[in-house]
Amino acid sequence: MPAEIEKQGSDAAATYWKSTRRMTLWLLLIWFIVTFAAIFFARSLSAYTLFGWPIPFFMAAQGSILIYVAIIAAYALRMRYLDKIYQRDEDGSEHAN
Numbered sequence: 539m540p541a542e543i544e545k546q547g548s549d550a551a552a553t554y555w556k557s558t559r560r561m562t563l564w565l566l567l568i569w570f571i572v573t574f575a576a577i578f579f580a581r582s583l584s585a586y587t588l589f590g591w592p593i594p595f596f597m598a599a600q601g602s603i604l605i606y607v608a609i610i611a612a613y614a615l616r617m618r619y620l621d622k623i624y625q626r627d628e629d630g631s632e633h634a635n
Contacts, residue, residue: 554624561616565609572597572605 576583580594588596 550624554620557620558617561613561620565613569606569609572602576602 576594576597583593586593588601591599593601
């Protein structure tokens with residue numbers, strides 16, 4: 539019986555870390571695209587404006603930072619949700635059920 543409980547715990551931990559890694563990779567991909575696009579496409583995007591400012595300037599001054607804060611918020615909310623699902627404490631240990 540204890541072996542079955544241990545196996546369930548290890549399966550839950552593997553699923554938890556798989557979900558965490560997948561979410562982290564997606565958020566890093568969004569971060570890279572936002573950062574890369576603002577720099578690489580700056581000349582071609584300078585023809586467009588947002589609130590009277592060229593898009594590359596807006597992205598460098600404010601837009602990218604707002605997106606980065608949104609990424610951090612999404613990470614924190616999703617991790618809180620995953621921690622609640624997998625019942626993990628702040629120190630990383632699992633609750634005994």
